[in-house]
Amino acid sequence: MPSPAEAGRLLHPPGGGVPAARSTRTPDGQIYWDPEVLRWELEQFFYRNWLCVGREDELAGTGDFVTRQIGRESILLTRDGTGTLRGFYNLCRHRGTRVELEASGQGAKSFICPYHAWSYDLTGRLIGAPHMKGQTDFDRKDYGLHPIRVAGWGGFVWVNLEPAGPDLAASFGSFFERFDRFPIGALRLGGRQVYEVEANWKIIVENFSECYHCAPVHPSLNRLTPYLSGDNDAAFRHDGPRSMFSGGFMEFAQDFQSMTRSGYTSRPRVPGMTAEDLKRVYYYVLFPNTFFSLHPDYLMIHHGWPISPSRTRVENEFYFPPEAIDAPGFDPSDAIGLWDEINRQDWTVCELVQEGMASRAWRGGHFSDQEELVQNFDEFVVDEYRRDPSAPRPPRGP
Ligand code: FES
Ligand SMILES: [Fe+2]
Numbered sequence: 001m002p003s004p005a006e007a008g009r010l011l012h013p014p015g016g017g018v019p020a021a022r023s024t025r026t027p028d029g030q031i032y033w034d035p036e037v038l039r040w041e042l043e044q045f046f047y048r049n050w051l052c053v054g055r056e057d058e059l060a061g062t063g064d065f066v067t068r069q070i071g072r073e074s075i076l077l078t079r080d081g082t083g084t085l086r087g088f089y090n091l092c093r094h095r096g097t098r099v100e101l102e103a104s105g106q107g108a109k110s111f112i113c114p115y116h117a118w119s120y121d122l123t124g125r126l127i128g129a130p131h132m133k134g135q136t137d138f139d140r141k142d143y144g145l146h147p148i149r150v151a152g153w154g155g156f157v158w159v160n161l162e163p164a165g166p167d168l169a170a171s172f173g174s175f176f177e178r179f180d181r182f183p184i185g186a187l188r189l190g191g192r193q194v195y196e197v198e199a200n201w202k203i204i205v206e207n208f209s210e211c212y213h214c215a216p217v218h219p220s221l222n223r224l225t226p227y228l229s230g231d232n233d234a235a236f237r238h239d240g241p242r243s244m245f246s247g248g249f250m251e252f253a254q255d256f257q258s259m260t261r262s263g264y265t266s267r268p269r270v271p272g273m274t275a276e277d278l279k280r281v282y283y284y285v286l287f288p289n290t291f292f293s294l295h296p297d298y299l300m301i302h303h304g305w306p307i308s309p310s311r312t313r314v315e316n317e318f319y320f321p322p323e324a325i326d327a328p329g330f331d332p333s334d335a336i337g338l339w340d341e342i343n344r345q346d347w348t349v350c351e352l353v354q355e356g357m358a359s360r361a362w363r364g365g366h367f368s369d370q371e372e373l374v375q376n377f378d379e380f381v382v383d384e385y386r387r388d389p390s391a392p393r394p395p396r397g398p
Pocket of ligand 2: 208213214218346
């Protein structure tokens with residue numbers, strides 16, 4: 001087990017000359033490429049926290065379903081006959097086969113394993129198991145799909161693979177309170193982009209958490225919302241009331257109205273926007289892997305799903321008020337196109353960082369005064385390593 005001092009070396013290399021609690025050194029590279037670190041992070045961060053995995057309207061009717069890959073786990077979400085959302089490990093209880101192979105579907109009556117045809121109803125109960133009658137120690141009711149916790153907010157579906165622990169409101173309630181004044185649940189999907197980025201998931205979170213890079217990397221973003229505009233107003237925190245989100249807002253220059261190619265929009269605004277909101281874009285990270293970015297006329301969501309220590313699938317979704325989507329000629333390409341350009345600029349620099357993290361010369365760098373939330377995220381993560389005796393000890397120290 002690493003001592004706190006050993007674990008802390010990841011973020012606070014010796015010789016930095018600053019107190020461990022407020023180090024201004026960036027992390028050692030190992031946390032970005034070590035498979036053991038990712039294995040531990042999946043267990044600790046992705047399988048024990050609430051994750052935003054989809055939209056309730058993807059599961060509108062009885063038997064509608066989606067599957068999702070979360071690290072090495074596949075999960076299955078569906079709506080049962082009483083209208084209740086249900087979530088399960090997508091794992092046959094016979095010999096462990098993945099039960100549902102499709103990404104989504106509608107109106108399923110049951111889920112039938114492709115191997116030996118054990119079948120499960122929409123509540124996860126095992127309802128068919130050929131040649132199992134009379135088998136010793138076998139009772140169908142003991143072999144339902146393993147359930148996972150499912151909850152909803154803002155029209156989004158959230159899951160937690162840990163059976164016990166804080167409910168969704170305890171984890172994100174204070175974040176939800178900030179946005180309950182908007183009808184987030186009524187927004188509808190208007191576009192979606194999927195990327196595979198050759199970078200560790202944390203590099204993508206770090207990139208989203210600062211705009212220090214915006215002038216050199218994103219001229220079109222910086223034109224609309226200059227990098228020094230706005231403020232951070234939330235940070236991750238372990239102690240006192242635990243805080244699982246971080247972020248703030250940026251402000252439009254001149255009379256710009258939204259993050260679109262022109263900076264202007266004729267779409268209806270998200271209802272509930274005040275004059276102050278209309279001059280801002282709100283950007284938050286919901287730990288560990290959801291980015292929530294509310295613009296005057298749309299909500300943008302990023303989900304980052306680790307595929308390997310150096311590869312992350314990023315899903316980027318755009319939600320608009322229904323009256324915008326239903327208007328004749330609805331065309332979100334001014335927003336989605338701009339963000340596609342910004343995303344690709346980000347992935348390029350994230351991939352360059354990933355390469356650097358494997359360098360034998362890398363010993364951690366030094367944060368600027370524009371990277372408060374990157375530092376906060378890195379400290380939050382490293383504090384989690386410290387707290388868990390099973391966290392991997394880095395074989396290569398700084
Ligand atoms: S593994 Fe599913 S029925 Fe055999
Ligand atoms: Fe960026």
